[in-house]
Amino acid sequence: MPYHIVHRGHNRTNCFKFEAVKGMFFSMLCNKLDECGIKLHAFVLMSNHYHLLVTPQSGKEVPHFMQCLGRHFAGYYNSLNERTGTVWDGKYFASLVENDYYVLACYRYIELNPVRAGIVRTPDQYHWSSYHSNAGGLNSQIIVPHPSYEALGDNKFTRLRAYRELFNADIDKAELQAIRQSLNKNLPCQSLIANSKQVQPEAMSISV
Numbered sequence: 071m072p073y074h075i076v077h078r079g080h081n082r083t084n085c086f087k088f089e090a091v092k093g094m095f096f097s098m099l100c101n102k103l104d105e106c107g108i109k110l111h112a113f114v115l116m117s118n119h120y121h122l123l124v125t126p127q128s129g130k131e132v133p134h135f136m137q138c139l140g141r142h143f144a145g146y147y148n149s150l151n152e153r154t155g156t157v158w159d160g161k162y163f164a165s166l167v168e169n170d171y172y173v174l175a176c177y178r179y180i181e182l183n184p185v186r187a188g189i190v191r192t193p194d195q196y197h198w199s200s201y202h203s204n205a206g207g208l209n210s211q212i213i214v215p216h217p218s219y220e221a222l223g224d225n226k227f228t229r230l231r232a233y234r235e236l237f238n239a240d241i242d243k244a245e246l247q248a249i250r251q252s253l254n255k256n257l258p259c260q261s262l263i264a265n266s267k268q269v270q271p272e273a274m275s276i277s278v
Contacts, residue, residue, distance in 0.1 A: 077162040078119040115198035170218035
């Protein structure tokens with residue numbers, strides 16, 4: 071089953087501030103996905119954090135994958151900036167996504183992140199996102215469609231159209247909050263979204 075993962079820079083440092091740094095991280099991500107046997111369905115790189123929707127061969131690959139990716143990038147970042155010390159803000163957040171509806175909800179949540187942050191008006195305007203593959207059909211060597219995505223249509227063109235239509239409406243506020251809480255608490259996404267109408271506002275570590 072897939073996991074929705076978020077990792078932030080230490081003290082919300084803008085570790086991905088520059089395009090070249092984003093490009094280097096993306097290259098490292100591609101390599102570590104292949105090395106660790108992880109399938110990537112959706113991603114977004116922001117200035118101080120990133121989101122991934124991934125499916126491991128088993129749950130055991132996720133910690134190893136995140137450790138390898140984090141250490142590799144930290145070494146590069148510290149060398150680039152002539153510094154030492156931590157780059158990442160503690161442990162990453164990870165939420166198991168338990169069925170097709172919630173998988174697609176996480177696709178949207180991830181790719182709409184730059185829109186919610188006020189960086190762009192529409193997801194296609196942001197470069198560092200899987201939206202261009204999942205909604206635009208851009209060929210990608212690392213994006214692997216999840217079965218819930220493939221179920222959107224009988225062929226590539228109907229899937230792309232159906233996927234774009236998912237973005238015609240905003241994510242429900244209760245659903246948005248439930249996804250954030252599932253990440254903060256490292257809990258399965260389904261259980262909280264299913265009860266999203268009962269979710270109460272609270273201070274959250276994940277805010278976008």
